[in-house]
Amino acid sequence: MAKRRSAFIYFIKNWAIFLLPLLITTGFLYFMLFWTMYVSFSDWRGTAPNYKFVGLKWYRLMFSMDRFWTDFKNNIKWLLIGVLPTLFAALLIAYLLELSGSKKWEAYVRTLILYPSAMSFVVTGTIWSWMYQPDRGVINTIFDIMGLHMLRGRFITNPETATYWLILIFIWQFLGLAVIIFQSSFRSSELQSIIESALVDGASRMRILFQIIVPNIRGGILILASLLLISALKVFDIVYIVTFGGPGYSTDVLAFFMFIATFQQHLVSLGAGLSMIIFLMAFVIVVPYTIYAFRRWFA
Amino acid sequence: MRRFLVLLLIGLIMANVWAARELIIFHWWTAGGEREAADAMFEALHEKYPDIKIVENPVAGGGGVSHRVVLQSRLAAGIPPDTWQTLGGAELKSYVDGGYLEPLDELYKELNYWDVIPKPLANAVTIGGHPYSVPLNMHIQNILYYNKKLFEELGLKPPKSFDELISVLKAIKKAKPNMYPLALGTKEKWEAAFVLDSIILEVGGPEYYVKLYKGLIDVKKDPVFREALEKLKELIPYMYPYHASLTWDESCGLLVSGDSAMVIMGTWAIGYFQTRGWNPGVEFGATTFPQVPERILLFHPDTYGLAKNAPHPDACLDWLKVVASPELQIPTDVTQGGLFARLDIDPKNFPDPIRQELQEYVRKHPDKLILDQHGSIAPMSFTQAYWDAIAAFLVESNIEKTINNVATLFTIYNVKEEAAWYQWP
Amino acid sequence: MIKNRRIQWIFFTVVLILSVIYLLPIYVMLVTSLKTPYEITQRLYLIPSLKPQFSNYVQAFKRIYPSLINSIIIASTVTGLATFFGGLGGYYLSRSRTRFSKVLFILVGITLYLPYQAVLIPLVQIAAKTGMALTHWGMIFSYSILNIPLASVLMGTFFFSIPRELEEAAEADGASKPQIFFRIVSPLSLPGYASTAILIFTQVWNEFLLALCLSTPETTTVQVKLAEIKGSFVALYNIQMAAALIGVIVPLLLFLLLGRYFIRGILAGALKG
Numbered sequence: 003m004a005k006r007r008s009a010f011i012y013f014i015k016n017w018a019i020f021l022l023p024l025l026i027t028t029g030f031l032y033f034m035l036f037w038t039m040y041v042s043f044s045d046w047r048g049t050a051p052n053y054k055f056v057g058l059k060w061y062r063l064m065f066s067m068d069r070f071w072t073d074f075k076n077n078i079k080w081l082l083i084g085v086l087p088t089l090f091a092a093l094l095i096a097y098l099l100e101l102s103g104s105k106k107w108e109a110y111v112r113t114l115i116l117y118p119s120a121m122s123f124v125v126t127g128t129i130w131s132w133m134y135q136p137d138r139g140v141i142n143t144i145f146d147i148m149g150l151h152m153l154r155g156r157f158i159t160n161p162e163t164a165t166y167w168l169i170l171i172f173i174w175q176f177l178g179l180a181v182i183i184f185q186s187s188f189r190s191s192e193l194q195s196i197i198e199s200a201l202v203d204g205a206s207r208m209r210i211l212f213q214i215i216v217p218n219i220r221g222g223i224l225i226l227a228s229l230l231l232i233s234a235l236k237v238f239d240i241v242y243i244v245t246f247g248g249p250g251y252s253t254d255v256l257a258f259f260m261f262i263a264t265f266q267q268h269l270v271s272l273g274a275g276l277s278m279i280i281f282l283m284a285f286v287i288v289v290p291y292t293i294y295a296f297r298r299w300f301a
Numbered sequence: 302m303r304r305f306l307v308l309l310l311i312g313l314i315m316a317n318v319w320a321a322r323e324l325i326i327f328h329w330w331t332a333g334g335e336r337e338a339a340d341a342m343f344e345a346l347h348e349k350y351p352d353i354k355i356v357e358n359p360v361a362g363g364g365g366v367s368h369r370v371v372l373q374s375r376l377a378a379g380i381p382p383d384t385w386q387t388l389g390g391a392e393l394k395s396y397v398d399g400g401y402l403e404p405l406d407e408l409y410k411e412l413n414y415w416d417v418i419p420k421p422l423a424n425a426v427t428i429g430g431h432p433y434s435v436p437l438n439m440h441i442q443n444i445l446y447y448n449k450k451l452f453e454e455l456g457l458k459p460p461k462s463f464d465e466l467i468s469v470l471k472a473i474k475k476a477k478p479n480m481y482p483l484a485l486g487t488k489e490k491w492e493a494a495f496v497l498d499s500i501i502l503e504v505g506g507p508e509y510y511v512k513l514y515k516g517l518i519d520v521k522k523d524p525v526f527r528e529a530l531e532k533l534k535e536l537i538p539y540m541y542p543y544h545a546s547l548t549w550d551e552s553c554g555l556l557v558s559g560d561s562a563m564v565i566m567g568t569w570a571i572g573y574f575q576t577r578g579w580n581p582g583v584e585f586g587a588t589t590f591p592q593v594p595e596r597i598l599l600f601h602p603d604t605y606g607l608a609k610n611a612p613h614p615d616a617c618l619d620w621l622k623v624v625a626s627p628e629l630q631i632p633t634d635v636t637q638g639g640l641f642a643r644l645d646i647d648p649k650n651f652p653d654p655i656r657q658e659l660q661e662y663v664r665k666h667p668d669k670l671i672l673d674q675h676g677s678i679a680p681m682s683f684t685q686a687y688w689d690a691i692a693a694f695l696v697e698s699n700i701e702k703t704i705n706n707v708a709t710l711f712t713i714y715n716v717k718e719e720a721a722w723y724q725w726p
Numbered sequence: 727m728i729k730n731r732r733i734q735w736i737f738f739t740v741v742l743i744l745s746v747i748y749l750l751p752i753y754v755m756l757v758t759s760l761k762t763p764y765e766i767t768q769r770l771y772l773i774p775s776l777k778p779q780f781s782n783y784v785q786a787f788k789r790i791y792p793s794l795i796n797s798i799i800i801a802s803t804v805t806g807l808a809t810f811f812g813g814l815g816g817y818y819l820s821r822s823r824t825r826f827s828k829v830l831f832i833l834v835g836i837t838l839y840l841p842y843q844a845v846l847i848p849l850v851q852i853a854a855k856t857g858m859a860l861t862h863w864g865m866i867f868s869y870s871i872l873n874i875p876l877a878s879v880l881m882g883t884f885f886f887s888i889p890r891e892l893e894e895a896a897e898a899d900g901a902s903k904p905q906i907f908f909r910i911v912s913p914l915s916l917p918g919y920a921s922t923a924i925l926i927f928t929q930v931w932n933e934f935l936l937a938l939c940l941s942t943p944e945t946t947t948v949q950v951k952l953a954e955i956k957g958s959f960v961a962l963y964n965i966q967m968a969a970a971l972i973g974v975i976v977p978l979l980l981f982l983l984l985g986r987y988f989i990r991g992i993l994a995g996a997l998k999g
Contacts, residue, residue: 015903015904020907028833038844118748129751131546136543138770245545250693281844287839
């Protein structure tokens with residue numbers, strides 16, 4: 003009895019202050035999550051709340067819509083093409099900066115690729131839509147100036163490729179952050195000493211990168227990949243600003259459809275259902291990832 | 302102690318009196334010519350009721366896209382403003398159905414507003430027999446703007462029918478092969494539906510138009526809708542091909558920059574052209590399109606209502622009285638680009654001949670007005686998806702797919718039931 | 727510089743490509759910000775204005791100044807709250823060995839994937855019912871709720887890389903966990919705090935939709951104001967770009983300040999172990 007009590011007191015004295023904020027915040031979020039889940043099973047389709055239970059009505063509707071499946075495919079594209087190339091490019095650039103050895107160039111490149119993170123998609127999206135405009139846009143104009151007329155593209159006005167050009171904006175925006183995270187991961191002194199000895203042994207740069215560095219910065223890769231995956235899955239601002247889902251709805255994503263359904267069509271239950279789908283997709287990705295991270299942390 | 306209580310009481314009374322004369326108003330007239338219009342509205346209010354303090358929440362975003370987001374959140378959370386801008390028609394109905402607006406029968410009777418505005422306009426703000434908001438203007442959707450100097454140069458007359466439009470487009474293309482004769486910007490999706498509407502009006506006539514958006518037509522079997530889509534397809538080669546990346550104002554900008562010669566847009570484009578240095582009747586001309594079989598004007602109004610549980614209902618009612626008055630409508634509408642809601646205002650108040658003529662026409666034929674895409678007949682849930690379908694049609698040109706899509710949309714969003722409230726004529 | 731010629735080549739090519747794709751948009755922004763409305767219509771993005779309108783910046787500043795203050799207030803408060811509570815939470819997640827903490831870690835991780843649009847309506851409702859909606863606190867509350875889990879996970883990962891010997895020794899001496907945390911672990915974790923702070927600050931600063939719903943004219947943030955400047959009627963891109971450039975100064979300053987400290991901190995902290 004006394005033992006349990008003192009364990010409790012121990013807990014309060016030591017852990018309560020750490021646990022409480024986390025519990026409260028997480029509690030709130032889950033409360034809101036369940037609220038959304040409930041709404042997705044209700045019939046809220048006007049401006050006034052409607053909590054009548056209708057089961058899977060809206061989900062069935064959703065799955066029958068062509069638009070939903072386009073969105074789903076688009077979101078998958080965002081996940082794969084948004085995350086992997088960013089990781090890869092950032093890794094190479096960070097490594098090159100390490101190899102360069104010049105503080106000056108490092109600072110220059112870092113500032114260069116970092117500034118977009120200081121800007122919101124409202125701004126960068128607007129500028130990139132000007133870059134992509136087929137008739138007078140920046141990219142095509144430059145091709146014209148250089149005489150490379152055949153390289154002119156339709157970019158985001160071509161429904162087949164539009165999404166890829168949007169993803170490029172995403173990569174462009176996040177590259178700076180990714181490089182910084184990688185660079186700071188490189189700086190651990192144990193890693194530095196391993197690299198030193200490998201260099202002495204005459205290993206090539208590429209080998210050092212992939213066989214020594216990468217395995218040792220798994221923590222950094224983990225954080226970065228998580229951030230990128232989260233942002234890619236939730237993507238909304240870029241689509242809203244640059245294409246508004248168009249042409250047609252070829253660049254539509256689930257989060258954007260959710261926005262239109264909830265706030266323009268006033269079909270709040272449909273929007274809630276879409277949110278749940280986004281969340282479920284995240285869950286499918288999170289679970290294996292969390293298990294991996296888990297082992298890493300608590301192994 | 303007693304003195305303190307007395308002061309407290311006075312303070313509370315004063316606070317209440319103060320609070321009673323505030324007006325919390327949501328709108329989306331934030332920039333360009335619209336900011337000045339909003340200022341004009343508030344000035345008119347100040348003239349009449351100088352003691353009302355205006356607390357506005359302007360939310361940027363064309364046609365109220367973002368505005369609706371904020372409004373919906375606030376309404377659902379139970380903190381409504383006193384009044385907000387709404388477009389009449391199905392949008393208004395969604396607020397009425399939600400129980401967020403007070404009926405304004407008394408007000409209308411007091412102001413005799415029924416008799417002053419055209420019947421279709423009154424119908425657009427009347428749901429279930431009660432008016433729920435006060436319109437302050439009318440925007441006409443189906444206006445064809447054209448480059449006047451170019452038309453004079455090529456000896457062209459503004460087209461009144463689809464066939465005339467095609468021949469004009471052909472003539473322009475021949476004379477100026479680098480031009481895209483018809484400007485278009487479908488980024489916000491609704492622009493595509495504008496063009497189709499004009500075609501539908503001609504091919505099917507006004508009664509058909511109303512029936513269509515009331516969900517009474519089976520588009521899969523109906524020849525008129527199919528024909529309209531086919532005609533729309535004929536226009537595609539003359540359209541600006543990269544319309545998916547342009548907003549409506551940028552599409553009007555194509556005329557100014559000389560890339561295009563014509564655009565189908567609403568009356569709000571007049572203000573846009575003027576800020577770009579183009580004047581009505583000088584650089585550009587405008588005509589309603591089509592004018593066969595009849596000259597119909599597709600319109601939507603900007604209106605304001607009274608929220609249920611509004612924090613300051615008296616101030617709001619005073620505001621609505623001002624909204625209905627010529628003192629507000631004249632400066633506001635002239636600046637913002639719409640027509641006057643009141644028929645008893647002299648059209649000569651407009652500085653440009655285009656709107657003078659339109660207002661005269663409305664005065665003489667108030668019944669030739671039908672609700673358009675923005676303040677729509679069909680419910681918002683349908684209309685949004687419909688815009689996407691037509692915008693997609695312009696890209697894919699697949700008539701079968703579009704017809705099937707639209708037919709499905711009519712069913713899913715229960716248009717027949719939801720649009721039954723609308724009466725025309 | 728670089729000893730290997732080939733790598734030098736690759737390096738400079740990469741720098742060149744990066745320079746083009748990152749400097750071009752800035753150039754376009756600058757050029758656009760000085761144009762007249764008529765020139766905007768021409769859409770000649772690369773051609774500088776023939777009549778540069780420096781007054782655009784004056785106008786832009788006047789319009790964006792109040793929202794800059796608001797954004798600074800909101801973003802700083804949220805960053806402070808989130809990094810502080812995130813640090814606390816992260817410490818728990820990384821040091822507690824109970825099954826409960828492991829489960830909690832998963833639950834917290836899951837919330838990171840929740841699209842914030844989904845909780846928009848309930849957030850506004852909560853903010854409204856508690857009277858916070860029409861003040862800065864509505865946004866501060868909402869952003870904090872959304873960011874504390876992220877901060878916890880970030881700080882937790884960072885704490886994981888700090889070896890436990892120091893803490894174990896202190897605990898053997900009889901110190902309580904809070905004491906260990908505030909006196910020993912936190913000072914060592916400033917790089918972690920710095921990077922978390924940067925991330926959260928920029929996220930909050932750049933957020934648009936939630937701010938749109940929860941702001942009033944007095945509490946508008948920079949992003950909402952930027953969208954407003956563009957307007958619905960006539961797109962004033964010139965003023966908007968000028969305002970955007972002004973608005974970018976705050977996060978950039980933060981980057982420059984904390985960034986340097988952050989790297990130095992990393993090197994110092996990395997010497998251990």
